Amino acid sequence: MLKTRTLMLTLICLLLFVNVLQAQERLQVVASFSILADVTQQVAGAAADVRSLIPVGADPHTFTPTPQDLVALAQADLVLVSGVNFEEGLLEAIVNAGADMPLIVASECVMILPVGGHDDEEEEHEEGEEAQGDEGALSEDVAAASARCTAAYAELGMEMHEESEQEDAEHRSEPLGPLYALDCGGHEGEEGGSGDEHAHGSCDPHLWTNPENVMLWTLTIRDALSAADPANAAAYAANAAAYIAALRALDNEELMPLVATLPEANRVLITNHETLGYFAAHYDFELVGVVYEGGGTTGEPGAAEVAALVDTIRSTGVAAIFAETTVGDLLIQRVAEETGVIVATLYSDTLSAADEPAPTYLDYMRYNVQTIVSALTPAN
Numbered sequence: 001m002l003k004t005r006t007l008m009l010t011l012i013c014l015l016l017f018v019n020v021l022q023a024q025e026r027l028q029v030v031a032s033f034s035i036l037a038d039v040t041q042q043v044a045g046a047a048a049d050v051r052s053l054i055p056v057g058a059d060p061h062t063f064t065p066t067p068q069d070l071v072a073l074a075q076a077d078l079v080l081v082s083g084v085n086f087e088e089g090l091l092e093a094i095v096n097a098g099a100d101m102p103l104i105v106a107s108e109c110v111m112i113l114p115v116g117g118h119d120d121e122e123e124e125h126e127e128g129e130e131a132q133g134d135e136g137a138l139s140e141d142v143a144a145a146s147a148r149c150t151a152a153y154a155e156l157g158m159e160m161h162e163e164s165e166q167e168d169a170e171h172r173s174e175p176l177g178p179l180y181a182l183d184c185g186g187h188e189g190e191e192g193g194s195g196d197e198h199a200h201g202s203c204d205p206h207l208w209t210n211p212e213n214v215m216l217w218t219l220t221i222r223d224a225l226s227a228a229d230p231a232n233a234a235a236y237a238a239n240a241a242a243y244i245a246a247l248r249a250l251d252n253e254e255l256m257p258l259v260a261t262l263p264e265a266n267r268v269l270i271t272n273h274e275t276l277g278y279f280a281a282h283y284d285f286e287l288v289g290v291v292y293e294g295g296g297t298t299g300e301p302g303a304a305e306v307a308a309l310v311d312t313i314r315s316t317g318v319a320a321i322f323a324e325t326t327v328g329d330l331l332i333q334r335v336a337e338e339t340g341v342i343v344a345t346l347y348s349d350t351l352s353a354a355d356e357p358a359p360t361y362l363d364y365m366r367y368n369v370q371t372i373v374s375a376l377t378p379a380n
Contacts, residue, residue: 006329027229030076032087033060034351035208036106036217038361040080042243044219047232053090059326060086060349065093073097078228080221083107084184086205104224107207109149109216111175111184113277115204145180152219156244158212175217176203206348211251211365215244250362255369259283266376270313270321274333275348288312291332306335313339322373324348343373
């Protein structure tokens with residue numbers, strides 16, 4: 001009997017040791033914010049541990065990493081950022097956390113839209129000129145990125161548009177080009193930076209509001225995980241294929257039909273800050289006004305800007321304006337009181353907690369589109 005107990009204890013200890021060893025051997029991945037972390041986890045499955053650097057509910061535009069975050073970065077096998085200056089002040093902390101740490105720009109293949117319109121005078125690139133992505137020296141050779149992205153678009157059956165020749169400075173739906181070929185400006189405080197990453201005509205970072213862009217994320221993440229962990233490449237490929245299928249089904253079978261129920265005349269958006277440019281282009285909405293100009297959430301609008309927004313609301317006859325879970329809504333509530341419109345709240349730069357409506361990216365898109373359509377649907 002004693003021998004049997006000893007054998008059982010030995011087996012239990014051995015299993016515990018194996019489990020600890022397996023956990024230590026799993027790929028350790030840090031993604032910059034919760035939406036990117038969720039997509040990464042869908043591709044990683046059980047083969048890797050994924051952590052979001054910016055916690056759920058935090059505003060990425062004002063987030064500062066803690067010492068614990070810096071430790072997690074230093075210990076990571078792979079770090080993923082969206083790019084397009086979305087991470088703003090985080091990039092320096094990420095780079096300083098470890099010189100040998102692989103840093104992947106998930107959005108390198110995405111066709112980037114301008115903030116507030118396409119402004120030719122503010123573009124930092126020219127057609128045919130070799131450029132680097134907005135992470136500068138962190139980006140790989142442009143020709144290699146071009147080959148990767150060409151393959152990704154072909155795999156998804158999507159068209160890879162060339163750089164826009166649109167001259168209308170107010171047209172928000174014409175892309176500047178793929179991220180790998182653009183210089184989207186420096187980071188605040190860096191030499192050569194504009195000091196305003198989200199000025200009119202600059203690159204719009206809020207690209208995940210179009211599910212097709214998240215499909216491109218998925219392929220970039222799959223390839224990065226496979227390169228870092230070849231033993232689990234087949235699992236990453238299978239997970240990515242399944243997730244892309246889920247994204248297509250969500251977009252084509254749920255969201256597009258839901259948007260189609262909303263009359264075209266009512267597809268007009270006014271938001272807290274400019275987070276829905278890619279959504280508007282993909283689902284055929286018009287973004288006519290924002291409380292916080294540009295892609296950031298810092299800096300209060302002046303009285304003239306607020307008065308202009310009130311005039312826009314009255315002239316367009318919109319039924320609702322949209323606040324965000326991560327940005328204070330006091331100003332937008334005052335505007336709503338003055339104009340008589342309702343305020344609906346969306347998730348923008350973050351997912352929700354598990355017991356709230358948007359704990360995953362699929363839930364996030366589903367909830368936001370349902371909220372938008374419901375708020376803008378004319379009363380019977």
